[in-house]
Amino acid sequence: MFGVNFADGRIKGYGLQLMGQDKTFYVQPVRGEVYGNNQFVDNNDGTVTDQASNLMWTQDDSGEGMNWQQALAWATQKNAENYLGYNDWRLPNVKELQFIVDYSRSPDTSNSAAIDPIFNTTVISNEAGQDDYAYYWSSTTHVSSNGMGAGGSYVAFGRSLGYMNGSWRDVHGAGSQRSDFKTGNASDYPTGHGPQGDAIRINNYVRLVRGGVSDAIHTGGSVAVVNPNTGGDTTQPPPSDSTTPDGQQPPQEALSACANQTENSSCTIQTPQGDLSGVCLMVVNNSLACVPENAPLN
Structure with missing residues (x-):
């Protein structure tokens, strides 16, 4: 089932x-x-x-x-x-x-x-x-x-x-x-x-x-931020505040690493355990954050 x-x-x-x-x-x-x-x-x-x-x-x-x-x-x-x-x-x-x-x-x-x-x-x-x-x-x-x-x-x-x-x-x-x-x-x-x-x-x-999103396929309570040329989107909760669905925010280090960067550009996060390489990706509230390679999916 x-x-x-x-x-x-x-x-x-x-x-x-x-x-x-x-x-x-x-x-x-x-x-x-x-x-x-x-x-x-x-x-x-x-x-x-x-x-x-x-x-x-x-x-x-x-x-x-x-x-x-x-x-x-x-x-x-x-x-x-x-x-x-x-x-x-x-x-x-x-x-x-x-x-x-x-x-x-x-x-x-x-x-x-x-x-x-x-x-x-x-x-x-x-x-x-x-x-x-x-x-x-x-x-x-x-x-x-x-x-x-x-x-x-x-x-x-x-x-x-x-x-x-x-x-x-x-x-x-x-x-x-x-x-x-x-x-x-x-x-x-x-x-x-x-x-x-x-x-x-x-x-x-x-x-x-x-074609546009059909009336038969509603997006419910989510907001899809779409690149009109490619269809790339990030499905997000309706705008409210700067927190993620469970009340957390991306680490400030991840946000700072992508300041003045573009989506999909390379980035590095400095941590006490050493540098982590990643890619700048769109997260909640249209913010770019450095997502390390092999980051968890959920």
Whole structure:
């Protein structure tokens, strides 16, 4: 069963039993129009329009993995090329990306990606050596509890692998939404990261979108600060004060290291244990902070 973890903002598959007992979950009732009924139309020009959201998607994905900054640059490159006749492609935000998931499909139930077959989806070899489908970057930054923005949100259109009990397994299910480091080296995480050993790839795939955010895909109480050329955003709480969601602020050293710097520029934080190298990234309240390499995702 899929559920939303409101502690960290991720969407995950959950088992229905624990130690032989039925699990219990909280429920948030809703009424009104059913969410997620896509109306895809093949435009026969390499694009697919979802008439449910009025967004246009590329029928093909990027065909190769790239880190988050490279993904934003790739969108800019495609616009310069007037890709498929348009110059306003961008990375989708995470809600737009999740909106095209087909939860009736998966590698283990339909031998496919969790998306309508109107889309072309590259086959990859996953950490367990299986034919699989990639994680896809969104433009949304996953802001951690300390205000750092080292992680970007992605949607797994294939197995959502984690390393548990000595082997790789599909711990969260095709269609889950998690986060990955924006930059770094995946080989530094041979057994994944976090409590479920989430597979760290860093070089994830991209499916571009164009059009404004649809009325069918509300952003709720978050504010997306978007670069209109690339779709890069940081999803933040509604403006109130200078604190992060849990009342903390990024360390002053991290803010000072990026004073008079631009986003994605190199930075160094001086600590009692020595210098830490990192990258200036947008965190809460449109502030730049130096995010060390291998900073925690949550």
